[in-house]
Structure formats: structure tokens, C-alpha cells
Amino acid sequence: MKAYALFLETLQDTLNLMLIDHHHQLVDTWQRTTHQNMLETILSDIENLLQKHHLNPTMIKKLYWVSHPGLYTGMRMGSLIVKAWSTNHRTKVYALDKLHLQATSDCISLVDAKSHQFYGQVYVHNQAQGPITVIDTTQLQAWQQTYPSLPVIQDTITTFEQFQRQRSAFSKIAIKHFHLPYYKPPC
Numbered sequence: 001m002k003a004y005a006l007f008l009e010t011l012q013d014t015l016n017l018m019l020i021d022h023h024h025q026l027v028d029t030w031q032r033t034t035h036q037n038m039l040e041t042i043l044s045d046i047e048n049l050l051q052k053h054h055l056n057p058t059m060i061k062k063l064y065w066v067s068h069p070g071l072y073t074g075m076r077m078g079s080l081i082v083k084a085w086s087t088n089h090r091t092k093v094y095a096l097d098k099l100h101l102q103a104t105s106d107c108i109s110l111v112d113a114k115s116h117q118f119y120g121q122v123y124v125h126n127q128a129q130g131p132i133t134v135i136d137t138t139q140l141q142a143w144q145q146t147y148p149s150l151p152v153i154q155d156t157i158t159t160f161e162q163f164q165r166q167r168s169a170f171s172k173i174a175i176k177h178f179h180l181p182y183y184k185p186p187c
Helices: 038-052 072-089 137-146 160-169
Strands: 004-009 014-020 026-033 060-066 092-096 107-114 117-124 133-136 152-154 171-173
Touching: 004 072, 014 038, 014 060, 026 038, 038 072, 060 072, 072 092, 107 137, 117 137, 133 137
Parallel strands: 004 060, 060 092, 107 152
Antiparallel strands: 004 014, 014 026, 092 171, 107 117, 117 133
């Protein structure tokens, strides 16, 4: 039986799925704007993607999950799906935060935290230069003055190319010690 991987990103208002074969080649993608009924539609979308390629859930041997930061509902739904899937199908789970995933080069990486605030982190040589921080536009300007050569990358929809460049940065997580990602609401 061939093994596949599933990439899952639910942090913003777009569901992003990628089905990847055992040679790390893209099989298919699925993107859709999500609404209030996120859990039911995400499960249905995953099922439809697998059925389209005549796969069953046990053929997914790895889940690549974008764990945080982002909208709380998206983080919660993603973590529930990952925990249930990995428990029911004995799937290995690999996680990476969104700020690191979209930082495929030196940059100031941002995710919208609403209310004119951002979750932010500076990356140089693929290394975070501090913890994930909630910042406002004034703090962002200060970062831009401190790191004038770094571009600002914000709220990108992950492409397969981005995933491939950052795949080695994903860390395997143990589901038995699993908990919801840390959520720091914007002030």
C-alpha cells in the first residue's frame, strides 16, 4: 500500500489542503474559504480529496499541520482534526508555526491578529530572532527600522513550493502529550 501525506492549514479564513505522495510530490491541492461550519466542512473536504484519488484515511501516514498563530477557531479545529486523525489512524504528525512556514527567506513574518495588530517574528537565516510577539503598526515600524533590508511577508496562502522549502523545519509531535496550541489574544 502506498503511503501519502496530508498538509493541513486552517489558521485564517482559508482551508488549505495538499495531498503529497511517498516521493514528496504534489498529488492535489484543495483551497476554500471557510465559514461558521468549519469542522464539518473541513472533514468533508478531506474526505472528498481522498475519494477523488481513490484513497482511504489509513493511507495517510503523515500529517503536516500548520499549528499557530491565527484565528482561534481555525487553530482549535485544526488541532481537533489532527488529534482525532492521528489517534484513529496512527498517523505521524509534524507541526510548524505559520510565521516560520511563510518565512522562506530572511524577513519580518506577520499573521493578522485583528484589531490592527499582528502576530510577528523576525527571521534571519531561517532562524527566529525572538519569540512570537503580538505587535501593532508602531512596533512593526520599529522592526522595519531595525531590519531595513528585510521584506514584510504577511498572511500568505502556503504553496507547495513553500512547503517543500520548509518541510525539514516541521517537527514531529507526540499526540499523547498533545494540547491546543498556545493562544495569546491581541490586546
